[in-house]
Amino acid sequence: MTDFLFGPKQLLRLWLAAGSGLLLAACAAPPSDVISLKDMGSFFVGGREVTISGKPVKEMLLTPGGAPTKIDPNGVYQVEQAYVQYFIPARQRGKLPLLMWHGGGLSGVEYETTPDGRDGWLNIFLKRGWAVYNADAVERGRAGWAMYPDIFRSEPVFVTKNNPFERFRIGAGPGSYNKDMSQARALPGNQFPLEGYDNFTKQLVPRWTTTDEAILAAYIALVDKVCPCVVLAHSQAGQFAYRAAQARPDKVKALVLVEPSAQGDPQQAAILRNTPLVSIYGDYIEQDARWPVIKANNLKFYEVLRAAGGQPEVINLPQRGIRGNGHMMMMDRNNQEVAEVINQWLTAKGFYQ
Amino acid sequence: MTDFLFGPKQLLRLWLAAGSGLLLAACAAPPSDVISLKDMGSFFVGGREVTISGKPVKEMLLTPGGAPTKIDPNGVYQVEQAYVQYFIPARQRGKLPLLMWHGGGLSGVEYETTPDGRDGWLNIFLKRGWAVYNADAVERGRAGWAMYPDIFRSEPVFVTKNNPFERFRIGAGPGSYNKDMSQARALPGNQFPLEGYDNFTKQLVPRWTTTDEAILAAYIALVDKVCPCVVLAHSQAGQFAYRAAQARPDKVKALVLVEPSAQGDPQQAAILRNTPLVSIYGDYIEQDARWPVIKANNLKFYEVLRAAGGQPEVINLPQRGIRGNGHMMMMDRNNQEVAEVINQWLTAKGFYQ
Structure with a gap:
């Protein structure tokens, strides 16, 4: 003893x-800002082969001083795949993977570092313990694109630097842009980091208007690969999220729609009656020329959904006292606050612990 | 008690x-395979504004059921930026950031997960403690691209699925590709993960042959932003790495050139006389139609460099008993072994501890 x-x-x-x-x-x-990952990487999903014939062979010098090489444009091309980058946190708190689908004329970059250098939603949700799968849709970013009019049936659309400023409720409509942001007419109280606007325009990518079915097919291939999951979709991707959920209701367990610009098939609304889904809207909608129509289309789809037994939800950020958000809320100054609204909704639905 | x-x-x-x-x-x-990051994110560098005028305004429906929107193609475009994604490990062992610059017709994806799902060089070097900056060059991947012939002066080049197989020393030259890999004539002992070849073709992106100066300008902007650094460049990027190092010899502290397809300015070779640099070559060079020329061009540049007082080095992997590597060695089955050769070289030069 x-x-x-x-x-x-x-x-x-x-x-x-x-x-x-x-x-x-x-x-x-x-320290809380260290990101510990069990895994990270990328992959492609979907796509198909297309054969082109009857074109002349070209001899090209691909780099100065290099050896000339014959490029035969005839043959089989790989087209219409989507690119996906994933980050799996060491400690997961999200019960399912969170898929992020970007808006039109953009790529997965919209969810990365904000144009003024802060954490985007990718980092924010990852740090909260969500496994995040961030996609570049067919023909956007790293997904590559196919020749037109041979494979894609239309010409691509390019937007000028003023376009998103005036169309995404950052500035006060047409004519409000000015490269000198101190001279631009931003909407009062706007949360977009104006000092990063010029930088933001560097992430714009060309887009087609005739590739919806190809984009959807690749997203369904993604769902088949990594789901059950939650899909967070922005703007153009709203329709892909609704439609992918209608195609795979057993795999898409919840939808977070950030100002969706189009919807699913109303004839098949009943398929979504048990899918928790919420649409998030920012500020300045009523005063805009286009957004009341875009929002009304979504609420019309909601009525069909409700008639079919669904319980679609809407979160209007201004009604919760969160003001100043335009269409690019994932990069707004208060993007953490908006992410928290989404995370709380997902928690309430049982997808986060 | x-x-x-x-x-x-x-x-x-x-x-x-x-x-x-x-x-x-x-x-x-x-576990040793957890990746602990102090930070991760992305940014754009470089680029310029171009004004387009005299084109008709189009009214377009960007998404079905959405509100029509006027797209005025006239105006100011943001073009020719590069995209960079970075990963900073919590414990750095590389003394400088490692910049990865991809080859032609590809994007930064080439350094990510291999087409058969293993760690690519991005993960491999990151896990060894290097801060990695992985770029998409101007007009590749997430960097976006500009309209042609208005801004880019030529048409883009697309390659067929057989092209890299036959040109990158995976298969035995022209005619060796077959979609059924068991029927394809791969070079004997080739380390490319053939079961992933079809998947690999999904990462091919269109490329131009008239954008070299724009690509270089953006890479120099990258060097100005994040260096001093080590640049690891593959194939087409060889010339950009040499030329960026010639433009910023105080910032590009070492060059690792993986089968570079072109070189820097021989008139300015002396600028590189104190820059440690090594070119890495895989297998099957001598038996190929094009690669002896491509390699000889580099060795010719080496002679000029040596005459100017430089000490450029060559590592021929087969001479070290490492066989079977083609042009895409960062995704070959033995990509860890090749990465180790590079890491040892960087260690010997004092850039890794």
Whole structure:
């Protein structure tokens, strides 16, 4: 009984002190801003082969000083795949993977670092413990694109630098853009980081208007590969999210629609009656020329959904006192606050713990 | 003395057991394959504005059921930026950031997950403690591209599915490709993961042959932003790496050139005389129709460099007993082994600890 210098009480204190000391010293929790990943990587989904014939062979010098190489444009092309980058946190709190689908004329970059250098929703949701799959849709970004009019049936659309400013409820409509942001007419109280607007225009990519079915097919292939899941879709991707959920109701377990610009098939609305879904709207909708129509189309689809037994929800951020958000809310100054609204909704639906 | 059920010896055992148990349970060292990041994100560099005028305004329906929107093609476009994604490990062992520049007709995807699902060089170097900046060059992938012939002066080049197989020393030259890989004539002992070849073709992107100066300008902007650094460049990017190093010799501290397809300015070779640089070559060069020329051009540039006082190095992998590598060695089955060769070279030059 005298093997030790301390009695049981002292030993208990020592145990507690040493135990917590060891914990603090040997394995202090990493600072909260460290991202610990079990895995990260990328893959492609979907796509098809197309054969082109009857075109002349070209001899090209691909790099100056290099060896000339024959490029035969005839043959089989791989087209219409989507690109997906994924990040799996070491400690997952989201019960399902969170798929992020970007808006038109953009790529998965919209969810990455904001144009003024803050965390985008990719990092924000990842740090909260969601496994995030961030896609570039068919013909956007790293997904590549196919020759036109041979494969894609129309010409691509390019937008000028003023276009998103005036169309995405950052500025006060047509004519409000000015490269000198101090001279631009931003909507009052707008949360877009105006000092990053010029930088934001660098992430615009050409887009087609005749590729919807190809985009949807690749997204369904993605759902088949990684779901059950939650799909978070922005703008143009709203229709793909609705339609992918209608095609795979057993796999798309919830939809978060950020100002969706189009909807699913109303004839098949009943398929979504048990799918929790919410549409998120920012500020300045009523005063805009186009957004009341876009929103009304979605609410019309909601009526059909409700008649079929569904319970679609709407979150109007201004009604919760969150003001100043335009169409690019994932990169607004208060993007953390908007992400929190989404995370709370997902928590309430049982997808986050 | 009877406050406890255990005596001091038992308490000591309990303390040891509980202490180590706690350590194991609450804070076991993360498995070696966990990636701990201090930061990750993306940004754009470079680019310029171009004004287009004299074209008719179009009214377009961007999504079915959406509101029609006027697209005025006249105006100011943002063009010729590069996209960069970065990953900063929590514990850095590379003394400088490692910039990865991809080859022609590809994007930064070439360094990500291999087409058969293994870690690519991005993950491999990151796990070794390098801060990695992985770029999409101007007009590739997420960098977007500009309208032609208005802004880019030529048409884009698309390659067929057989092209890389026959041109990148995976298969035995023209005619060796077959979609059924068991029927394709791969080079004997080739390390390319043939089961992933079809998947690999999904990462091919269109490319132009008239954008070299724009690509270089954006890469120099990248160097100005994040260097001093080491640049690892593949194929087409060889010339950009040499030329960026010639433009910024104080910032590009070392060059790793993976089968570079073109070089820098021989008139300015002396600028690189103090820059450690190495070119890495795989297998099957001599038997190929094009690669002896491409390699000879690089060795010719080396002669000029040596005459100017430089000490450029060559690593021929087969001479080190590493066989079977084609042009896409960053995704070959032995890509870890090739990465280790590069890491050892960088260690020997003092850039890794």
